[in-house]
Amino acid sequence: MKRIYLDHAATTPVDPAVVETMLPFFTEYFGNPSSVYTEGRGVKKSIEAARLQIAKAINADPREIYFTGSGSESDNWAIKGIAMKNQAKGKHIITSTIEHHAVLHTCEYLEKQGFEITYLPVDEYGLISLDDLRNAIRKDTILVTIMFANNEIGTIEPIKEIGEIVKEKGIIFHTDAVQALGNIPVDVKDLNVDLLSISAHKIYGPKGIGALFIRKGVPIDNLIHGGAQERKKRAGTENTAEIVAFGKAAEMATEHLEENAAHMKELRDLLIKGVMDNIPQVRLNGHPEKRLPGNVNFCFDYIEGESILLSLDIIGVAGSSGSACTSGSLDPSHVLLAIGLPAGVAHGSLRLTIGKHTTEEDINYVVDNLIQIIERLRKMSPINAD
Amino acid sequence: MKRIYLDHAATTPVDPAVVETMLPFFTEYFGNPSSVYTEGRGVKKSIEAARLQIAKAINADPREIYFTGSGSESDNWAIKGIAMKNQAKGKHIITSTIEHHAVLHTCEYLEKQGFEITYLPVDEYGLISLDDLRNAIRKDTILVTIMFANNEIGTIEPIKEIGEIVKEKGIIFHTDAVQALGNIPVDVKDLNVDLLSISAHKIYGPKGIGALFIRKGVPIDNLIHGGAQERKKRAGTENTAEIVAFGKAAEMATEHLEENAAHMKELRDLLIKGVMDNIPQVRLNGHPEKRLPGNVNFCFDYIEGESILLSLDIIGVAGSSGSACTSGSLDPSHVLLAIGLPAGVAHGSLRLTIGKHTTEEDINYVVDNLIQIIERLRKMSPINAD
Amino acid sequence: MEYTDVVMENFTCPKHVGEIEGANGIGQVGSPACGDIMKIFLKINDDGIIEDASFKTFGCGAAVASSSMATDMIIGKSIEEAGKFKNSDVVDALGGLPAEKIHCSVLAAEAIQAAIEDYHNKKAQQ
Amino acid sequence: MEYTDVVMENFTCPKHVGEIEGANGIGQVGSPACGDIMKIFLKINDDGIIEDASFKTFGCGAAVASSSMATDMIIGKSIEEAGKFKNSDVVDALGGLPAEKIHCSVLAAEAIQAAIEDYHNKKAQQ
Ligand SMILES: Cc1ncc(COP(=O)(O)O)c(C=O)c1O
Ligand SMILES: Cc1ncc(COP(=O)(O)O)c(C=O)c1O
Ligand code: FES
């Protein structure tokens, strides 16, 4: 059976062209880039070429790009690094309630270390309010960290406006752009951000490689101390193959940004319309317009997410759910609760995220089958309203 | 020209069999291992199989193995994680002066955060003294971190004896075994260690993947907070391909440990004899017997390390040096200074590290050419004694 | 997440879905906020034998499969036997469940006990 | 580390290595502890023209190449011209040096100035 992969927000397949670029670095150009000899020298050049590709993708200077081991590491580094380095100035940090766990759990950890965190609420669409932000800023606020685009409901936050407010106050601003890169334009100069996290495996690159943009002059502690790699800011022998792959993936993502986004948007709207028109008692989560081109997130009343996922999996469709049961925890998604959904409803969520290879045929197949799946599961449900 | 790679302590080429195992995980089994659907499920199994391979390589329980992004991250996590979690008990840590920078710079960072570090000295062979260790232990000592084998001079520390002393006092014991794995037996049960760092790229696996062994029940904070990966201890979407590769590399390293070590030892001794017999005013750094099977480290009087490296590179040989000039810093290697070499001598060091594919022919070629290179450079030196 | 073939079979084609007419023992456990509700319907005859059983479930794959398996297993048993029915019986019959899904089988066992209790209560009131 | 072809050429086959007989200006800078020592020998004729120059160097590839290039460049120059000789002249002639290796070219320029000074001192003492 043909598989239809609709979980691109979780991870993407590595593009064959990207795999191609990385292969020589395992066996041939395997040298340690810090070395004097021939094997090391070429490798260093390749890393710097990749750094330039990443820099171009977000309109930064290559010297502002630092490679990390994941988007999560980038988030941890940005937040802990700024917190530790600037704690003499203050110990207050502002974030939102819908951040990725890499941001939220880092903030919670800092709370235990004596930092104070303000978690800005969001409206029903998942947007923070600029007034709330203004009111939350204090004299001892050292960092604001608000995500660019949400991974579950796809809502795009007003980063540029946030950046202006924060800049005016002289506070450092970090944004988690892991979901934004490759889907919407990311321009660090335009956005007024000081730090920005990205990850390769969301843009058809490999897992286990990320980057942190650190604007020149921003005072930050290291997260991983040791060797002199990454201009002494992030230790560890460079993951050359994956760095080169990330560079290539970023270049491809930038080159085809508009065309990919238009394609995904079209299919997204087709999927939304197909489901809303044909299935009763369903709601679309996230903002109707300010949303990622590939993101669709529904709640179906009276049924639970994992059941939908399993049913889809059986007919060859891979999706995801913010439901408790998928993660083995009993709490439904913190994002769905933050936009005001009752826990019972949040359990019935389904996220389908479209990629550059998704087709109209795929979407039609999913809509047709989803109608039957939802009907069947509702018949089985003890809380069906009818 | 055929290249002879003698810098296996810096990094190793990825074994073709290891590359083979990782390839399907980029494009085919690319799913997020946390997912419910088919694409994710198989991936999770592969990760757990790799964890078992790693566990077997060091005689641990697979539930005690946590994947990281590098040996450096493992070291940082072990030391900072133990320090932060146990600071109520005390803020004193014991390490040595010859640790890798991933350990040393982490300790220095903790000093800034109010921790107190004792740096144990080493003798002329690079060995710490057990009596020094006993004397350094205080009531508020929470961690001892001593490397298993040194990356520059190859000296093997008495880890088992250290472990016994530390265990008796109820202190947590970490060892950096990045250089040990694949070269000498590593058995966490026998060694009495609580935490142990390893890295794939030293054992013919890819760069950018490491692991930390954490004995069950050892209290430790996370270094990278976020998602529930690695049983909630290390966030970040799993680097599936490299995890699987690390597993395979560890399995191969364990299977061929004795045969590889014997081969390297033979060539090591051939190289040492060839150089010592034919080149005057040279000294062997490190311990004559308690040394890694593949490690050779010389100091040649009156000449500087990078000149030797470049000269070797020109004739096709890749080596490394603890000299200032290779790193662009003016300080010679902290390890060579710690074993008591004057700075002027330390600048003339050459490290050649043998691998499983090195041949006797390679060694003979290197010895023959080294004789001429050293002679030529000494003629050029203003401080030649003659 | 790793489900056995038996779990997937019971999820895909669950037996005994829905309400049975004339059920004289009905038990419900769980809550929508927790993400799982299980409702079991029993039809017990005068000899105390469970003649028929069915379920309605809001929950994950394991919850649906447990419901299907559990109802199938208790049909034909006496209420005494069914009273001893444990969640491990369901787990074993399903060929195992992932650790984080064991509680779903517990729900099934609890729902059956609740249904039996309901039967006893109703009888006592008669 | 990235050396240009000119650097590698000057490192592999350095010109003017060794001591020249009858050198009347000798300059040495650096120390073994720092990892670099450069010693320059000049033979300056009565018209103040540098007739010959040579070097001995303990240092990295860039230090050796800088010594070779610098000595080669000042031969035939007057001591006035050589007095204006700057490290950037060596760097340019080498086609550039890595940022962390610029100080090696500075050593070469300093050693030449030290040698010229030595020549002046010796002359003043005559
Ligand atoms: C002893 C030792 N510790 C730690 C490391 C760091 O490992 P990685 O390069 O994977 O960060 C290395 C090698 O670089 C090493 O030799
Ligand atoms: C918004 C967001 N931030 C951070 C991450 C973490 O990235 P990584 O999986 O590379 O650690 C993800 C994805 O997992 C994400 O969607
Ligand atoms: S019903 Fe919630 S995890 Fe199974």
Ligand code: FES
């Ligand atoms: S002579 Fe030391 S770096 Fe060049």
